[in-house]
Amino acid sequence: MSxxxxxxxxxxxxxxxxxxxxxKVNIPPKDAELIAESLVRANLRGVxxxxxxxxxxxxxxxxxxxxxxxxxxxxxxxxxxxxLVDGDNGCGQVVAKMAMELAMTKARxxxxxxxxxxxSTHFGAAAFFSTMALERDMIGIALANSYATVAPWGxxxxxxxxxxxxxxxxxGRELPVVLDMATSVAxxxxxxxxxxxxxxxxxxxxxxxDGEITTDAARALQGALMPFGGPKGSGISLIIDVLAGILTGxxxxxxxxxxxxxLDRPQNVGQMVGVIDISRFSDVNxxxxxxxxxxxxxxxLPRAKGVSEILLPGEIEIxxxxxxxxxxxxxxxxxxxxxxxxxxxxxxxxxxxxxRN
Amino acid sequence: MSxxxxxxxxxxxxxxxxxxxxxKVNIPPKDAELIAESLVRANLRGVxxxxxxxxxxxxxxxxxxxxxxxxxxxxxxxxxxxxLVDGDNGCGQVVAKMAMELAMTKARxxxxxxxxxxxSTHFGAAAFFSTMALERDMIGIALANSYATVAPWGxxxxxxxxxxxxxxxxxGRELPVVLDMATSVAxxxxxxxxxxxxxxxxxxxxxxxDGEITTDAARALQGALMPFGGPKGSGISLIIDVLAGILTGxxxxxxxxxxxxxLDRPQNVGQMVGVIDISRFSDVNxxxxxxxxxxxxxxxLPRAKGVSEILLPGEIEIxxxxxxxxxxxxxxxxxxxxxxxxxxxxxxxxxxxxxRN
Numbered sequence: 157m158s159x160x161x162x163x164x165x166x167x168x169x170x171x172x173x174x175x176x177x178x179x180k181v182n183i184p185p186k187d188a189e190l191i192a193e194s195l196v197r198a199n200l201r202g203v204x205x206x207x208x209x210x211x212x213x214x215x216x217x218x219x220x221x222x223x224x225x226x227x228x229x230x231x232x233x234x235x236x237x238x239x240l241v242d243g244d245n246g247c248g249q250v251v252a253k254m255a256m257e258l259a260m261t262k263a264r265x266x267x268x269x270x271x272x273x274x275x276s277t278h279f280g281a282a283a284f285f286s287t288m289a290l291e292r293d294m295i296g297i298a299l300a301n302s303y304a305t306v307a308p309w310g311x312x313x314x315x316x317x318x319x320x321x322x323x324x325x326x327x328g329r330e331l332p333v334v335l336d337m338a339t340s341v342a343x344x345x346x347x348x349x350x351x352x353x354x355x356x357x358x359x360x361x362x363x364x365x366d367g368e369i370t371t372d373a374a375r376a377l378q379g380a381l382m383p384f385g386g387p388k389g390s391g392i393s394l395i396i397d398v399l400a401g402i403l404t405g406x407x408x409x410x411x412x413x414x415x416x417x418x419l420d421r422p423q424n425v426g427q428m429v430g431v432i433d434i435s436r437f438s439d440v441n442x443x444x445x446x447x448x449x450x451x452x453x454x455x456x457l458p459r460a461k462g463v464s465e466i467l468l469p470g471e472i473e474i475x476x477x478x479x480x481x482x483x484x485x486x487x488x489x490x491x492x493x494x495x496x497x498x499x500x501x502x503x504x505x506x507x508x509x510x511x512r513n
Numbered sequence: 514m515s516x517x518x519x520x521x522x523x524x525x526x527x528x529x530x531x532x533x534x535x536x537k538v539n540i541p542p543k544d545a546e547l548i549a550e551s552l553v554r555a556n557l558r559g560v561x562x563x564x565x566x567x568x569x570x571x572x573x574x575x576x577x578x579x580x581x582x583x584x585x586x587x588x589x590x591x592x593x594x595x596x597l598v599d600g601d602n603g604c605g606q607v608v609a610k611m612a613m614e615l616a617m618t619k620a621r622x623x624x625x626x627x628x629x630x631x632x633s634t635h636f637g638a639a640a641f642f643s644t645m646a647l648e649r650d651m652i653g654i655a656l657a658n659s660y661a662t663v664a665p666w667g668x669x670x671x672x673x674x675x676x677x678x679x680x681x682x683x684x685g686r687e688l689p690v691v692l693d694m695a696t697s698v699a700x701x702x703x704x705x706x707x708x709x710x711x712x713x714x715x716x717x718x719x720x721x722x723d724g725e726i727t728t729d730a731a732r733a734l735q736g737a738l739m740p741f742g743g744p745k746g747s748g749i750s751l752i753i754d755v756l757a758g759i760l761t762g763x764x765x766x767x768x769x770x771x772x773x774x775x776l777d778r779p780q781n782v783g784q785m786v787g788v789i790d791i792s793r794f795s796d797v798n799x800x801x802x803x804x805x806x807x808x809x810x811x812x813x814l815p816r817a818k819g820v821s822e823i824l825l826p827g828e829i830e831i832x833x834x835x836x837x838x839x840x841x842x843x844x845x846x847x848x849x850x851x852x853x854x855x856x857x858x859x860x861x862x863x864x865x866x867x868x869r870n
Contacts, residue, residue, distance in 0.1 A: 268594045268625060309823075333755070383748070408803065437596055457670050467667060
C-alpha cells in the first residue's frame with residue numbers, strides 16, 4: 157500500500173481526519189467539527205497559512221494543557237449592544253463563534269453590537285467569523301491581536317502582532333465583499349516558507365535585527381515584519397490591539413503568548429467581533445443593489461498597466477474555493493509529514509484523507 | 514497702514530474672523546463658532562489642508578445655496594445603540610457634532626454606538642469628532658467618504674474619495690492616541706501644492722491619466738491618487754465608503770459631489786461616527802494604565818536607522834498645536850489672499866486677524 161506524501165487532498169476527508177484527531181485530545185465532537193471546518197475552509201480559500209498546517213501546534217498546545225478543550229465560556233459584562241467574554245483558554249474558533257452568535261443576536265435587537273474576548277487562543281482566519289453575518293444580511297467584523305512579529309513604524313523590533321482585520325459585506329448578485337488582511341505587509345508564514353526554500357523576499361516585507369530592510373528571509377526571521385502602509389498601517393495595527401487586547405483585558409503587544417514558542421503558558425489572545433444590522437440603516441435590497449453597482453463599476457474601471465482584472469476583496473478566495481472543491485487541496489510535504497505523524501501518534505487513519513491525486 | 518499678506522497669525526483672531534464671515538452668510542453664531550473652531554484647530558495641529566484654506570469654498574457653497582446654513586437635522590431611524598441622521602445639507606461640522614453627541618449619549622447607555630449620516634457636507638478634519646469622546650473616557654471613531662480622487666487598486670482612474678478614518682483613544686499620563694488618516698498615500702492638497710510650486714512628488718503618491726506612476730504633480734492632477742498600503746488600503750477605503758456612504762444612503766464613490774467642482778448640487782457626503790464606552794469593558798483607570806504602558810514601551814523600542822524618535826498617532830499634531838499656540842499659525846500667500854478677498858467682499862475686517870509676525 158502506498159501512502160501519498162504530497163499532492164491534492166479531498167476536503168471532506170481532510171476535515172474528517174482533523175475532526176477525529178481533535179476528538180482524540182478531548183475536544184467535544186461539535187467543537188472538533190467547527191475547528192476542522194475553519195482550517196479546511198481556509199485551505200479551500202487558498203489561505204494555506206491558516207489551514208491544516210496549524211493542526212500540529214493546536215494538538216500540541218491542547219496536549220500540554222495550554223488550550224482548554226472544554227472551556228466554560230463566560231459573559232463577564234453585557235448590555236443589549238455589547239458583551240465582554242472570557243474564553244477560558246478554549247480554542248479560538250469555539251470562543252469566537254460563540255461571541256459572533258451573541259453579537260448577531262444583539263445586533264438584531266439594537267442594530268449594532270461589539271463583543272470583546274479575553275483569554276482566547278489562535279482562531280484561524282478572521283473571515284470565518286465576519287462572514288457568519290452574511291446570511292443574516294448583516295455586516296460582520298472580526299479583529300484579533302496576535303503574538304509579536306511586527307515592528308511599530310520607526311522601530312526595528314517586533315511589538316505588534318500581525319493583528320488581522322476582517323469585514324464581510326453582503327451583496328445581491330455579486331460576490332460578497334470579504335476583506336481579510338493582516339496589518340503586516342506580508343504574513344509571517346510566507347517568510348518562514350521563503351527561508352525554508354532559500355528564496356529571497358521582496359524588499360519592504362521585513363527588516364533584519366539591525367533594522368535594515370532585508371530580502372534575505374533567514375535574516376528577516378531574526379528581525380521583524382513591517383506594518384502595511386507605513387505609519388498609517390502601524391497606527392491601524394495599534395488600534396486593533398487597543399480594541400482586541402487592551403480594552404478586553406486580554407494580552408496585548410508582546411504579552412500575547414507566541415503560538416509556537418510560548419509552550420509554558422496560555423496565549424491570552426484578545427479578539428473583538430462586531431455586527432451591523434443593515435436593515436436598521438437601509439432597505440436591505442436597496443443596500444445590496446448599491447453594493448452590486450459599486451462592485452460592477454469598480455471592476456469595469458480602466459485598468460492600470462499590467463493588470464488583467466480588477467479584483468475586489470474576497471474575490472480570489474472564492475475562486476480558489478470553487479477550484480479546490482473540484483480539484484482538491486494541495487498540501488506541501490512538510491504539512492503532509494506533520495499530519496502523518498499525528499495519524500501515527502493518535503491512531504487516526506491518514507490514508508482515508510487521501511482520495512485524489 | 515500695512516496689511517500683512519503672509520506670516521504668522523493669531524489663532525483667536527483668525528477664529529474670530531472666520532466666525533464673523535460665516536455669520537455673514539447666515540450661519541447661526543453657535544454654528545459659526547464651531548466651524549471656525551474646527552478649521553483653526555486643524556491649522557493649530559499642523560493639518561493645514563483642513564484649516565482656514567477651506568473658508569473660501571465653504572463660503573462659496575453657502576452663498577450658492579449648496580450648503581444649508583440653518584439645517585433641520587433629522588433622526589430618521591434609531592435604536593438605543595444606533596441612529597441614522599439626515600444632515601439636510603448642513604455644514605458637515607454642525608451635522609457631525611450633533612451625531613457624535615448622540616453617539617456618546619447612546620454609548621453611555623449601551624456601551625457601544627454607531628450613528629450614520631447622509632446629506633452631509635465636508636466636515637473638516639475627522640479627528641475633531643473622534644476626539645470629542647476623549648474627555649468622557651470613551652473611544653471615538655469618525656469615518657467619512659469624499660469626492661473621487663483615489664484609484665481603486667488595479668485601476669487607473671479615481672473612484673474612491675480619500676475616505677478618512679479617525680480613532681481617538683484616551684490615555685492616563687501619556688498623550689491620547691489620535692489616529693487621523695486619509696486612506697490615500699498622500700492628501701490631494703499636497704499634490705495641488707506641489708503643482709503650484711512646480712515641485713516633483715514622490716513616486717507612489719499618484720498615477721497619471723495613463724495609469725503610470727508619476728512624479729510630475731501636474732500630471733498627477735490629471736490622474737488619481739494611490740490608495741495607501743496597496744490592495745489592503747484600497748479594501749479599507751471601500752469599507753469606509755460602505756459604512757459612511759452605501760449604508761447610510763448618502764452619496765458614494767463618484768456620486769459624492771466634488772467640493773470644488775460640483776457647483777450645481779449639494780455634495781451628499783456620507784459620514785459615520787462611533788463610540789465605545791470603556792467602562793463597560795474595563796476599569797477605566799486600568800485601561801489608561803495599560804495604554805500608558807504600551808505607549809512608553811513603543812517609544813522606548815530600538816529605533817530603525819535614521820529615526821530619531823518613534824512617534825505615536827497624534828503626537829506630531831499635539832506638538833504642532835503647542836508650538837503654534839505660542840508662535841501663531843503660518844499661512845501661505847494664496848490662503849491669505851483668499852481671506853483678504855473675503856474680508857473685502859463681506860466687510861469683515863481682516864487686519865484684526867493679524868496680530869503676530
